[in-house]
Amino acid sequence: MSIPETIPIIGASWDDVLFVLFAVVMLGSALLVVTLRDIIRSGLAMIVCFAALAGLYVLLGSPILAATQVLVYIGAISVLVLFAIMLTQTKAGPARLVFQTQWWAAAIAAIAVVVVVIGVVASTDWGAEATRLQSVTGDVARLLFSDYTLPFEAVSVLLLAAVIGGIFLAKREDRRDEAPR
Amino acid sequence: MTWSDVTLIAPLVAALLVAFAIIVVDAIAPHRDRIAVAVGLAGLAIVAVLTVWTDQAPGLAFGGAYTVDTLTTYLDLIFIAIVALTVLVGPDYLGPRDLPVAEFAATLVFAMTGAMLIAGSADLLVLFVGLELMVLPGYLLAGYAKRDALSTEGAIKYFLLGSFSSAIFLFGLAYVWGLTGTTRIAGVADAIAAAQGLSPALAMGVAFVTTGVAFKIAAVPFHYWTPDAYQGSPTPVTGYLSVGPKVGAFALIIRVFVEALGPINADWLPVMGVLAVLTMTLGNLVAVTQTNVKRMLAYSSIAHTGYILVGLTAYAADPNSGGLEAVLFYLAAYSFMNLGAFAVVSALQKRPGVTSQLDTFAGLGRREPYLGILMTLFLLSLTGIPPTAGFFAKALIILSAVQAGGWVPILAVITVLNAVAAAFYYLRVVVYMYMRDPQIEPAEVDHGPLLRLGVAVAAVATVILGVLPGPLIDAATKAASSLFRG
Numbered sequence: 046m047s048i049p050e051t052i053p054i055i056g057a058s059w060d061d062v063l064f065v066l067f068a069v070v071m072l073g074s075a076l077l078v079v080t081l082r083d084i085i086r087s088g089l090a091m092i093v094c095f096a097a098l099a100g101l102y103v104l105l106g107s108p109i110l111a112a113t114q115v116l117v118y119i120g121a122i123s124v125l126v127l128f129a130i131m132l133t134q135t136k137a138g139p140a141r142l143v144f145q146t147q148w149w150a151a152a153i154a155a156i157a158v159v160v161v162v163i164g165v166v167a168s169t170d171w172g173a174e175a176t177r178l179q180s181v182t183g184d185v186a187r188l189l190f191s192d193y194t195l196p197f198e199a200v201s202v203l204l205l206a207a208v209i210g211g212i213f214l215a216k217r218e219d220r221r222d223e224a225p226r
Numbered sequence: 227m228t229w230s231d232v233t234l235i236a237p238l239v240a241a242l243l244v245a246f247a248i249i250v251v252d253a254i255a256p257h258r259d260r261i262a263v264a265v266g267l268a269g270l271a272i273v274a275v276l277t278v279w280t281d282q283a284p285g286l287a288f289g290g291a292y293t294v295d296t297l298t299t300y301l302d303l304i305f306i307a308i309v310a311l312t313v314l315v316g317p318d319y320l321g322p323r324d325l326p327v328a329e330f331a332a333t334l335v336f337a338m339t340g341a342m343l344i345a346g347s348a349d350l351l352v353l354f355v356g357l358e359l360m361v362l363p364g365y366l367l368a369g370y371a372k373r374d375a376l377s378t379e380g381a382i383k384y385f386l387l388g389s390f391s392s393a394i395f396l397f398g399l400a401y402v403w404g405l406t407g408t409t410r411i412a413g414v415a416d417a418i419a420a421a422q423g424l425s426p427a428l429a430m431g432v433a434f435v436t437t438g439v440a441f442k443i444a445a446v447p448f449h450y451w452t453p454d455a456y457q458g459s460p461t462p463v464t465g466y467l468s469v470g471p472k473v474g475a476f477a478l479i480i481r482v483f484v485e486a487l488g489p490i491n492a493d494w495l496p497v498m499g500v501l502a503v504l505t506m507t508l509g510n511l512v513a514v515t516q517t518n519v520k521r522m523l524a525y526s527s528i529a530h531t532g533y534i535l536v537g538l539t540a541y542a543a544d545p546n547s548g549g550l551e552a553v554l555f556y557l558a559a560y561s562f563m564n565l566g567a568f569a570v571v572s573a574l575q576k577r578p579g580v581t582s583q584l585d586t587f588a589g590l591g592r593r594e595p596y597l598g599i600l601m602t603l604f605l606l607s608l609t610g611i612p613p614t615a616g617f618f619a620k621a622l623i624i625l626s627a628v629q630a631g632g633w634v635p636i637l638a639v640i641t642v643l644n645a646v647a648a649a650f651y652y653l654r655v656v657v658y659m660y661m662r663d664p665q666i667e668p669a670e671v672d673h674g675p676l677l678r679l680g681v682a683v684a685a686v687a688t689v690i691l692g693v694l695p696g697p698l699i700d701a702a703t704k705a706a707s708s709l710f711r712g
Contacts, residue, residue, distance in 0.1 A: 162430065169427040171404060195235075195288040199343060199355040202242060206336040206359060209249070210366035213329050 064104055071097035088127045095119050109182040234287035234294045237277040237302060238342055244269030245335040252328030259317050262328035263676060266335065270310045277302045284708075286348060290410055293348040300554060300705035301345035301477045307687075308470050308561050309338045314680030315569040316462040318673060323578050325370060325460065334466065337363035341474035347481055350399050350409040357395070360474045361388050361442070367463045368455050380458025387441060387451040395438025401431025402486070411486045419489035432487060436497055439482070442475035443531050446504040456524035461575050461582065464520055465568025468527040469561045476534060476557055484541065484550065484709060495542035502539055502637060506532025506644045514651050519571055520582040522651055523564070526608065529648060530560055536637045537623045543630040550709070552622035554702035559615035559691050563607040566684030570601040573681065576671050584658050586668075591660040593668070598659050600685045605652040607688045610645050615691030620645055622699070 051058050074097065077090035095118040102111035145151070189197050232239075244266065251265050252258075281299040286292070312334055317327045340359025347353040365388060369381025403409055405428055406417035418428065440448040456464045483494060509529030516522035534556050541549030571582055574597070580586060591598035607614035610621075620641070627638035691698055 165426045165430045169405075169425065192289050192291065193349075193351060195291045196349070196351040196355045199352065199359065202336075202339065203355060203359045203362065206333070206340075206363055209329070209336070210333065210363060213326075213333075213366065214369065214372065 060104060064101070067097045067100040067104065070094075071101070084130050085127065088123065088130055091126070092119055092123045095123060109185055230283075230285065231287040233283070234280055234285060235292060236280055237273050238339055238346075240269070240273045240276050241335055241339040241342060244273060245332045245339070248328055248332040248335065252326075252332075257326065257328075259321060259327040262331055263313055263317060266313050266331040267310060269335070270306050270313070274303060274306045277306065290412070291349040291352050292343075292346050294346055295705075295708040296701075297480070297554075297705040297708050298342075298346040300701055301473070301557075302342050304473055304558050304561055305338050305341045305345070305470065308466065308473065308565065309334045311562075311565050311569070311680050311684055312462055312466040312470075314676045314683070315465065315565075315572055318576055318677040319460060319462050319572045320370075321674075322576060323371065323460070330367070330370065333363040333366055334470075337361075337367075337470060341470065341477065344474050344481065345477045348411050350403065350411060350414065350482075350486070353411075353478060353481060354392075354396060354399060357442075357474070357478060358392060361392070361471060364388070364467060364471050368459045368467065370463055371460050374458070376458040377460065378458075380455040383451050384455035391438045391441030391448070393438075394434050394441070398431045398434025398436075398438060401427055401434065405431065411481060414486040415488055418487065424490055424493045428490070429493070432490070432494060435482060435487075436494065439475060439479055440501060442478070443472055443535075444528050445501045445531055445535065446508040446528065449505070449509075449528050452528060453521050453524045456527070457518065457521045457582075461520065461568060461572035464524070465565050465572065468523065468568065469564050472527070472531065473557045473561060476553065479538065480550070480553075480709070483538070491542040491545075495539060498535055498542060499539045499634070499637060502532050502535035503640055504532070505529070505535060506641065510644050510647045510651075514647065516651070517584050518582055519584060519587065519655060520568075522655075523567060523571070526648065526651070527564060529644065530556075530564070530608075532644070533620065533623055533641060534560075536627050536641050539637060540623075540626040540630040540634055543632050543634045547626045547630040547634075548622065549626040549630065550706040551699065551702045552619075552626045554705055555622050555695070555699055556619040558698060558702070559607070559619040559688075562684050562687040562691065563604050563614070563616055566681060566688060567601065567604040567608065569677065569681045569684060570597055570604065573597060573673055573677055574671070576673065577669065580668070584655065585665065587655055587658040588662040588664040589659070593664075594671075597673075597681075600681055601659065602656050603685055603688060605655055607692065609649045609652045611649075613689070613692040615688045615695070617692055618695040618699075 052062055055062075071094050074090045074093040078087045078094060081087045081090060095114060099111040099114040099119070102108075102114055247269055248262050248266050252262055255261055277299055280294050281296065284294045284296070284298075287294070313331050316330055320327055320330060337360050340356050340361070340363070343356030343359060344353055347356055365381055365385040368384045369378050371377035399409075402414060405421075405425065406414045408414060408417065421428070424432075437448065441451075444452040456467060459467060483491070483498075487494060506529045509525050509527075509532055513522050513525035513529060516525060534553055537549045537553035537556060539549070540547045541553070543549075574580060574586055574590070575582060587601075590601070603614065607616035610616045610619070612618075624638045624641055627641065628635050
């Protein structure tokens with residue numbers, strides 16, 4: 046028995062329903078990330094948010110991006126963030142949400158930007174670009190090693206610079222600081 | 227990848243190798259600062275030679291992702307000069323504070339590689355990666371004094387706002403890419419020209435790109451990170467941050483706004499004009515009230531951003547007004563005079579614990595006559611008094627604004643008023659140096675030969691550009707003309 050083209054009763058297509066589902070989960074968990082008081086739970090909510098985004102990538106027809114999202118963001122970055130939190134966490138955190146004094150101005154600005162962005166995106170005909178995005182892994186690879194060789198290589202230099210900087214900041218003081226502090 | 231690709235990016239590869247060499251040398255002979263500096267300077271000289279050499283055969287590399295034209299060469303040479311001067315000035319300040327010199331030099335060279343990548347980018351993605359490669363080492367350098375709370379605070383503010391602005395910039399680029407379907411700058415310009423006019427989505431993209439860039443150049447009202455980051459950083463780093471990333475961000479503005487968004491320059495012209503007025507006026511007004519010279523120079527660097535934006539506005543109003551040439555000349559002149567001023571501040575702060583308050587400068591003219599005279603020279607140049615580099619830089623900017631026509635000449639008037647107001651706080655330092663006596667006679671400081679050389683080079687450049695500006699104006703004109711596509 047095959048799955049029907051559209052969802053019975055409601056009549057909406059599977060894509061649309063899944064999109065709404067993923068979008069709601071993503072936005073909901075993103076809100077949790079910034080509003081939860083326990084920073085570990087925030088980190089876990091962030092993983093849910095990343096997973097929902099990976100789902101959106103699959104819907105958009107880019108499995109390679111979805112796989113990267115899962116591997117890099119969930120597998121590496123989130124876990125690293127959680128480790129960093131657990132290793133450095135102090136017990137003394139504020140029990141309630143702390144808002145900046147200008148939170149209402151920020152809220153108004155954020156809502157205004159969201160409205161404008163929605164209006165602009167909805168009113169624009171993205172046309173050919175939307176279909177062109179249906180990329181397969183081979184195409185991405187071919188682009189990486191033809192048109193985008195230089196940025197691809199430059200990113201590795203960027204990572205190297207970041208690693209050297211990270212080591213400098215994290216390493217223990219050496220010989221020069223033998224004088225008692 | 228072809229052989230010509232390799233030769234065109236030779237300066238970039240060489241710069242990377244210089245950074246590696248510094249690190250390797252430091253690993254073999256740890257803490258031999260002189261050796262690290264020597265390797266760095268020799269390497270930078272090679273990079274400079276290669277840059278001039280690639281300029282003999284300009285062209286596109288990597289299928290149109292990277293370009294070598296006269297503009298690339300011009301900007302690259304400024305970056306190399308900035309980093310070389312910073313490497314010269316740095317050790318005298320870092321040494322007494324037990325901060326390693328080799329990592330400092332290597333990090334600077336990495337940042338330079340990023341800036342050079344921006345200057346030569348013909349692709350928005352390359353541009354963005356170059357931007358990140360330029361600013362990331364900057365965050366590290368701002369927090370270079372790890373045990374200094376102010377340095378760490380400044381670095382974190384710089385890092386957070388910098389990352390945030392990079393994200394906004396990238397978001398804007400995504401809109402531009404979504405509309406035009408290409409990341410190649412030439413392709414973007416063609417697509418925008420073909421679309422004729424500003425669609426809402428493009429306007430939104432340009433707005434985000436402008437916001438991101440305004441953060442990077444510290445234009446008002448996106449400047450809040452600047453004073454804290456500048457004051458907290460070790461002084462040689464402040465000197466670098468006030469010129470290196472700024473010139474790099476202007477290189478980015480030239481590539482994005484002048485080239486990619488060139489067809490809609492009438493649309494971003496008013497934005498730049500408003501930013502220019504706000505930036506120079508507020509920068510100067512706040513600088514007047516500062517009693518800390520580093521903080522004062524931080525606000526003054528904001529004001530200088532405003533002057534440069536006037537040149538950009540003049541260009542957008544009329545490409546034949548000479549605005550772009552003025553911007554390019556200003557970037558070079560500003561680099562030398564501002565680095566020079568910071569080098570003197572850094573020299574005074576050689577002994578740990580010496581602050582950059584105005585009082586530190588009291589009686590400097592009598593105590594250290596050479597340093598006093600050179601500081602006066604840099605400050606006069608920053609004010610824009612002939613015969614210094616700063617005079618011609620400001621004159622070219624004002625001339626271009628006058629020639630642009632429309633409402634742009636108003637900017638020229640505001641620039642002149644601002645320059646007069648700025649004279650007050652620059653000359654106040656001179657007054658302190660020559661007419662005030664220090665409350666406590668500071669201990670004698672012995673300046674290293676590298677620092678002397680660095681300050682001297684900056685001073686010579688400031689004077690030469692003020693007496694004989696012709697060759698640099700010619701170079702700037704050539705660089706600007708390499709941009710205009712048929």
